[in-house]
Amino acid sequence: MSKLDISVVVPLYNEEESLPELAEWIDRVMKANGFSFEVIMVDDGSTDDSWSVVEELASKYSFVRGISFLRNYGKSAALYSGFDAAQGDVVITMDADLQDSPNEIPELYRMIVEEKYDLVSGWKQKRYDPIGKRLPSKFFNATARLVSGIKLNDFNCGLKAYRRRVIKSIEVYGEMHRYIPVLAKQAGFKRIGEKVVEHQARKYGVTKFGWERFIHGFLDLLSVVFVSKFGKKPMHFFGTLGIITFLVGGILSGFMIGEKIYHLANHMKVREVTDQPLFYISLTLVIIGVQLFLTGFLGELVSRSSSERNSYQIDKRL
Template sequence: MNDQPLQISVLIPLYNEDESLPELHDWIVRVMEAHDFSYEILFMDDGSKDQSWEVIRALSLKNPHVRGIRFTRNYGKTAALQTGFQAVRGKVVITMDADLQDSPDEIPELYRMITEEKYDLVSGWKQKRYDPLTKTLPTKVYNAATRYISDVYLHDFNCGLKAYRSEVVKNITIYGEMHRYIPVIAKWNGFSRIGEKVVKHQARKYGTTKFGLERFMYGLLDLLSIAFVNKFGRRPMHFFGSLGTLMFFFGSLLTVWLIILKVYNIYTHQPYRNVTDNPLFFIALTVIIVGSQLFLGGFLGELLVKQSIHATGDYLIADEVGSRPEVLVRKG
């Protein structure tokens, strides 16, 4: 493979998909050759237990455009995508799932939308899905919540079929289970030209899905996490300091009120109780302590932000095939 920039990198994260890989590879190759694209296919094996890696090695020997990276264990789809983003070389990066539910026939139009319509990112929309109601209904709720919180108006955030300008994937960092929110993260990093394309969704041909219902709970928590980090990650004092100051002020007002009430009762010779006998005293004390701790937490957070260095992923790779550019991961 020469050193000329590639037009397209197809990045495919996978876990136990050995049956579908040859068919998917042949389908992608037919599309690339029909449109005369320069390309690479990067399979990210997320610690598969089946024969997926052996299939990838065989495909790499047959086709010099095929590369593969294998993790030592199952880190998750986000880790596979983040590592793959650092390894791809194409001007346009296409991600798709390995289960044949995403159609490679969509690639030419996705490429055109990035290169001609100048989108930073184009997300697929599986308008007609071949999934059970237990999967489609929570997905609709999740997508609606994501639109509301993020102000990114896509119908299907979790569609694996997406296209990116190379600059996008090289300048964002995802971790945990945040692959669902790449459009949100991209927008918050300044890549605001985000498009959407209706894509064909196909019924799964081999195997079963690797995701359970717990992904919706994790997805909601991750959304709240990135929303918080985006708004306050570089200025934690604005959140913790403000909340701590308000609580300290409220506790102080309660304390002053208790003191005034006691002085008034003494001055008017009315019977009174000790301040510590009043439940408001303990509420005031608790609020003042918590407020002080929040303020201190915000202050320490500011110090850490000032000294922090942007972390990069550190995932152990067991093996690798195909031509290898500079990859910002360490090999185990």
């Protein structure tokens, strides 16, 4: 296959009405800028005629390629398959609902090629979504910035550009598509930029995401941050918490025992240790501390048995 400038990966689910217009729009932009390109449409188990439309577009346009799932696996799975098939030097992702504008592609490409960014994320500064979707999104993005340390305003924007090496070095799974910038940073790609992009009002169909995505998104954020920091050294996390918890419980127990001995030595009234609520709190802390420490130990055993325990991203060789 000849070298391509750009691969456009389009995950889709029940978007039959918008696909012909999207393909025509991408074609127009690419030809106006002289790019060699391909468009990979990944049908994530659509229940409408989306795949039939993709087949028609593939017969009409030589640049259209298609991948179809037997069932709905989610956006992360669609992106992973699209990334695996992509051949372009720069990979652009965009949603199939026409809310992402292909007119942004030339500038995104330029930022990757000329400004040497590894990843450029779109920022829908002006959105045409209802306030019930915008406000939770602002909170979600603020939390993601705080936890990840990546200064992006819109982590979940579907319009992004990547250097080819980036998408071949990361694994997108579960619902981690929201955190591809975080995954890229963990893989060593730290030149992450942002571009304000135009957001279109939805023209066909309805949104495929509900409120549950914000709950899932927060849990996924905790997962990706934890795995990145402690995936290969779980004892550092669980062992530290376990030791601290155990020591707190032990110190409280020692204090109560010491207090009883002091009272007995001075012939003072003694309150039984087992009659004090603090005793049960300290006992619980000791037990939890031991459990956390054992969890870290088991995590270390699992980590050492992993086939990827010595998997590293090598930058250069001589």
